Amino acid sequence: MKRLSQIFQPIITIPKNAKIKNTDITSKSQKLLLECGLVRPTSSGLFTLLPLARRSVDKLENLIKNCIETTGAQRISLPALTPANLWEKTGRIADIGPELVTLKDRHDKQYLLAPTHEETIADLLADVGPLSYKQLPLIVYQISNKYRDEHRPKHGLLRAREFLMLDAYGAHTSLDCAHTTYQRMTAAYQRLFDQLHLPVYQVRAPSGDMGGSVSHEWQLPAASGEDQIHVCVSCSQASLASESQKSCQACGANTKVLSSIEVGHTFILGTKYSDPLGAHYVPSSGPSEPVIMSCYGIGVTRLLASSLEALSTDKALRWPRAIAPYSLIIIGPKEGSKEWSALGENHVHQLHEAICRLPGLDNDVLVDDRHQMTIGKRLMMADRLGYPTIVVCGKAALDSPPRYEVYQTNTEVDATVRMATLDELLDLLSNGHDKDIAANKQ
């Protein structure tokens, strides 16, 4: 049984306008993650993920891994320390400039901490190459820490200097082939955001420093977002607000403007990296040619924080169910109460065991065993942290059969409450789970 009293979760209350070490509080996800004891800043734009946040990131990493691997992508690991000369060959060291974290090793050789790995991948393909056309398309990915020396890191995990990112890279013999991979990867992104039940929009975007011919941003609407998108009120097609248009290009209907946060970006890069770095392949006939590359990014810690921005209230965290630190928390009776005397902790154990037998919940239920605290106080804290389901074992647990208060926090109507017997509770949880599974299969 996982006990909340055993979890390292340093809860604090930040007075209004208070100065916090290493950080300005500029977003609600940042404030709530800090106050609920999930994240601590160590320095400007750098963060420690405490156990509950780390658990959420684990879940998100697994979801991403499973979605991305449906495309045939293979997981690898590339070093963060990157020889600067690779970036000189593509010209990006000058293009990106002060946002790059750079350093010299003890032999005075110049390195950078990669914000992304197009150069490293092109160099790898050159190093093992030339590949045969039969080996392409090739898709590889990693989930690892990336670095960006932001001038003003802000909003906590939304704009950090060290952050967890998925990056995937495709190598192809032709633009057509690259487009096929691009479609597959687009479907994998959509599958991921469906599983998170997040309304993320794919919008055409300029390629910027990355280069290449096709590019999309993936934007999650959130009131605090710094980007803006136009979304068609009829067909839901979206575009970046910079393209400023009042009617939808696809169907002509009106559009509405939404603030949003970029959570992913995808590119067809062409030969911008493969050409200068010599990543070639041998076609079925004729001389070797540079591979056509594509790349795909999702900011993992950024997506986590963005989803909290989109779903939370000012006072309480709300998570996509699939990545809440725990799906369910049980709050037992207060020590010394009538229920405590009659039921003891054993009743909570049995309730816990019954819930853990449900598929998908076996390792995902937490017990708030801080029995010296009132139920009301613990319920308030559980609601603030946003466990999707909160089960209170209070007075009504003395009824025959015992009944429990059940709070569903991540529904449209905030914190739906109902009383339920054990059978009704198990039924409710099974159906909710089934619904999620059905949604995931769309």
Next chain:
Amino acid sequence: MKRLSQIFQPIITIPKNAKIKNTDITSKSQKLLLECGLVRPTSSGLFTLLPLARRSVDKLENLIKNCIETTGAQRISLPALTPANLWEKTGRIADIGPELVTLKDRHDKQYLLAPTHEETIADLLADVGPLSYKQLPLIVYQISNKYRDEHRPKHGLLRAREFLMLDAYGAHTSLDCAHTTYQRMTAAYQRLFDQLHLPVYQVRAPSGDMGGSVSHEWQLPAASGEDQIHVCVSCSQASLASESQKSCQACGANTKVLSSIEVGHTFILGTKYSDPLGAHYVPSSGPSEPVIMSCYGIGVTRLLASSLEALSTDKALRWPRAIAPYSLIIIGPKEGSKEWSALGENHVHQLHEAICRLPGLDNDVLVDDRHQMTIGKRLMMADRLGYPTIVVCGKAALDSPPRYEVYQTNTEVDATVRMATLDELLDLLSNGHDKDIAANKQ
């Protein structure tokens, strides 16, 4: 069905004394990992883990995670970028000197890329503190990339500049309590090495730059190791060779000298970090005091490479079964052979499905579908890569009932071969698996 032809595995042959880009070949694990297409150097002491190596590291990370969490340790993530002023407070920035990777950010603030996180943890405890004595002991851990600017990186993954490491930290109210955690963590280490079937010795060690009162190294015997340990021929107690003794302190019997590789290190640190960084706790009575810290490290990529050094021959990789990239590979008939005509690929499919139904093997079987290559050539390559079990579907598959050649590569006797029907094969695999499970439960 996982097909070898779909895996990115750039196999090369390195001629004797050849110059390889970015690297000198100085160890057999390094040579074999490179030749078998599992690892590529990107720069001196920096490596890309290709899909098969990444898969092995995934398995090792999971094993470590499961073992370490038996102690109650909670997973967190600390940033690699670390403000240098923390290390100035403990004096380690001067002690370690040029092995630290250091850099300045765009605002000219000094950082280092952490080789270990004692300062960060002490700073975190100070930041959230003072903790109550009721919150202790607290054990946290992470598995993340660490950095060391080695003067001469060598032996591939054995001495890299960026490497994956488990680091765990304990915080306690007393030395007694720290010793209890230390014992638990020692048991977790032993459990891990038992599961890998590696004869790792725990030896008393000087604390060096880390400081503190108690310290052990964990040494794996390997002919290529740069350390030396004395191991008692009678009771197996081991000590560092630097303590130079010819008879065992525990039982008086003779000792033998073994070359070995350090794969882990454990320390009771006392207040070396908590005192200067202000990591205090409040006892049940009296003023707050610095916590007693302990720390625990395992080089993850180093342990992987060390186990290959210990188990492999000069010509073929040999893995602890639990972390081989795949447990089993099936080699199907050559295209155009009599078996191919009679059985086709369908026979291999069915064999694959039958094996995947065995517990623990469902996602861990690979099919070498490069049917244009002879069985002999593919067998040689599978043996060189060291899949623990190789199943060849050749001529004898035409027998009634069909029979398969089964090679067990990670047994004492190298590459045991036998002929087996499907039932015999499944029996053999189930028993082998049971034996592993039994060993893990010791």
